[in-house]
Amino acid sequence: MKIAIIGVGAIGGYVGTRLALAGEEVTFIARGANLEALQTRGIKLVMADGSEETVPRVQATADYAAAGPQDVVILAMKAHQVADVAPHVPKLFNGTTTVLPMQNGIPYWYFHQHPSKWAGSRIQSVDPTGTIAEHIPCERVIGCVVYPATELLAPGVIQHVEGNRFPVGEPDGSESERVTRISNCLTAAGLKAPVLPDIRAEIWLKLWGNMTFNPISALTRATLAGICQYPPSRALATDMMTEAQQVAHKLGVSFRVPLEKRIAGAEKVGHHKTSMLQDVEAGKALEIDALLGAVVELARLTDTPTPHLDSVYCLTKLLAKTLAAERQIEPVSSQNGSPSRALRT
Numbered sequence: 001m002k003i004a005i006i007g008v009g010a011i012g013g014y015v016g017t018r019l020a021l022a023g024e025e026v027t028f029i030a031r032g033a034n035l036e037a038l039q040t041r042g043i044k045l046v047m048a049d050g051s052e053e054t055v056p057r058v059q060a061t062a063d064y065a066a067a068g069p070q071d072v073v074i075l076a077m078k079a080h081q082v083a084d085v086a087p088h089v090p091k092l093f094n095g096t097t098t099v100l101p102m103q104n105g106i107p108y109w110y111f112h113q114h115p116s117k118w119a120g121s122r123i124q125s126v127d128p129t130g131t132i133a134e135h136i137p138c139e140r141v142i143g144c145v146v147y148p149a150t151e152l153l154a155p156g157v158i159q160h161v162e163g164n165r166f167p168v169g170e171p172d173g174s175e176s177e178r179v180t181r182i183s184n185c186l187t188a189a190g191l192k193a194p195v196l197p198d199i200r201a202e203i204w205l206k207l208w209g210n211m212t213f214n215p216i217s218a219l220t221r222a223t224l225a226g227i228c229q230y231p232p233s234r235a236l237a238t239d240m241m242t243e244a245q246q247v248a249h250k251l252g253v254s255f256r257v258p259l260e261k262r263i264a265g266a267e268k269v270g271h272h273k274t275s276m277l278q279d280v281e282a283g284k285a286l287e288i289d290a291l292l293g294a295v296v297e298l299a300r301l302t303d304t305p306t307p308h309l310d311s312v313y314c315l316t317k318l319l320a321k322t323l324a325a326e327r328q329i330e331p332v333s334s335q336n337g338s339p340s341r342a343l344r345t
Helices: 010-021 032-041 079-092 131-135 177-188 199-220 224-229 231-250 259-269 275-282 289-301 307-327
Strands: 002-006 025-029 043-046 052-055 059-061 072-075 098-101 149-154 157-162
Touching: 002 010, 002 079, 010 025, 010 043, 010 052, 010 072, 010 149, 010 157, 010 177, 025 032, 032 043, 032 059, 072 079, 079 131, 079 289, 098 177, 199 224, 199 231, 199 259, 199 275, 199 289, 199 307, 224 231, 224 259, 231 259, 231 289, 231 307, 289 307
Parallel strands: 002 025, 002 072, 025 059, 043 157, 072 098
Antiparallel strands: 043 052, 149 157
16 A cells, blocks of 8 residues: 655654555655655664664655655644644545544544544544644544553664554544555554454543653653652652543543553553653753643533642643743644654553
8 A cells, every 4th residue: 555654753664664664655754864764764663672674765755745645644643743744644535535633632533423412522632723633524533542652762763662563443432444454454464453343442542651651751751660659740740640530431441451451561661761751851842732631621521620730730841841932843743754762651
């Protein structure tokens, strides 16, 4: 298949390399140092065991129109960066092009074909102006949850840390021909991509940890183990996750993993800095609204009290505002790219 990867950072580079090695016709949409590296040296994947795989010649461009129509478009940047690229994405479309977003958090398409009275609603926190949905119609989207941990060592050089799961699913839960085709394509590239009948439940399971540990770590500078092993912060995480679970239940979502087991899983990762804490230290924009703001929005939509989520959301937004003022940067980045490190916890 012809597959375009937009955002050649840690996850985009990993997925694109695996697909290229499997023989798919991959085009990387990049710019700056990443584009130069791809055009001159190709892309290299360093595996956890130290082995290396290289694709010395890759198709890479900053020109969406030059890339031409694609069978699949993979969006591999952070949620708050999608709006910037959205107006250009239709240049990659043909009549049947499928879009595979690979963002953490509640996606902009969440209520597309949702079996509830909120079907068709827009998530204001994620797509406040409707720009994303306008240019990337929800009808083209297949849901995906990203679990691997990867790192961008240098432009065009990706380190795989662990994991290879990319579960996929149709918004309406059907096992369509297109979702099966994408699952088979990712599987042939050495990735685990089962088709799930309820992709939203998997989104919530992943989000459960992201919306809790990322902001707490950004506010306190604590690692995952540090948060989980300090009783007051562990209790705060429990309260936040309990509130989120109540919101999800009102939206028809059940969690297949108990809350304490989810916290224990984060603790087992050890003294690792979450991606949001790494962004604080690197002076990057913080991924807040898709992870936490959207949950608060859904809480208001479902009339669910969430005092702990509300407080942490307020403090994290203030942190982002303060950091932006100190560094004279915008609170939300307009840069097109992926995080240098993407640990999926």
